[in-house]
């Protein structure tokens with residue numbers, strides 16, 4: 001192999017994400033520490049209020065991470081032993097783990113051509129024990145909530161949304177995370193709104209659910225300090241909240257830039273018969289996607305991945321290359337032929353704010369070179 005690496009485009013560049021706003025971040029850190037404002041302080045309250053306003057929800061509760069957020073959301077929904085919860089197997093294991101931690105059974109379903117939950121597979125997985133559906137708005141695309149919502153009402157199921165990847169994404173003008181009884185967002189560093197460690201939020205319009213999640217995240221304590229139930233220690237650090245609030249001020253610009261990058265990928269790669277691309281921005285007027293990831297399907301995927309690596313381009317296999325039901329030790333029910341086929345072809349290309357147009361042109365050029373066209 002004599003390929004000369006002329007560029008280096010990592011899948012995600014944490015260092016550059018920091019240095020782009022280094023002075024502001026250091027100032028935030030200094031300010032928070034000087035005030036000694038670490039746990040459940042003003043910056044958290046400010047961020048929670050701004051997030052609620054942006055989404056148009058009544059309540060947001062900052063939590064330690066989205067996984068905990070999903071556990072608490074399911075708990076306050078009443079999901080427990082004996083219940084089954086439908087989730088798309090193309091997701092992070094966290095979605096299903098949250099169900100298992102409530103003592104319920106996660107039941108995997110297929111995803112569609114756009115890689116999010118396929119509503120037409122829900123009926124197959126339904127049993128008399130099904131209690132809840134967890135749509136996952138994967139890659140920054142909101143699921144078809146018309147179809148999922150209709151199925152849920154028809155069968156009396158609650159919806160808890162895994163909106164970990166979808167802050168700002170909408171379906172028919174309505175925000176991901178506002179369709180169900182409650183939802184969780186993630187602020188993990190590589191998420192579109194990402195802090196310097198773990199972070200998350202639960203959102204809901206239900207006052208009783210909000211009050212309970214607020215208690216659960218803080219050892220089950222209410223405002224008076226009375227312990228009302230067994231809780232968790234799952235608070236969003238005040239420093240992380242201050243960082244998030246800072247990033248949130250320019251969030252519209254962030255989304256616009258990601259959609260621009262997606263449009264450029266689409267323009268440069270659309271003609272290749274070896275690939276299936278994500279829906280382009282504006283391809284379906286109902287969807288406003290924020291492109292947490294740019295997840296393609298590719299013929300000879302592993303060869304392409306190795307070729308890109310040799311030419312300096314970092315890619316990623318989602319979840320290490322397996323859908324949740326393919327982790328045999330978890331012993332989940334059933335096989336999902338379409339999802340399994342997808343996982344032989346799926347690949348994530350770089351998609352982040354450090355990426356230049358020139359980088360995208362280079363990546364697309366290398367892909368064309370690999371396929372000889």
Ligand SMILES: *Cc1c(COP(=O)(O)O)cnc(C)c1O
Nearest residue numbers: 065066067092094164186188200
């Ligand atoms: C990141 C992610 C999670 C977990 O979020 P954490 O904040 O890391 O707990 C859950 N579901 C999906 C789809 C994710 O991408």
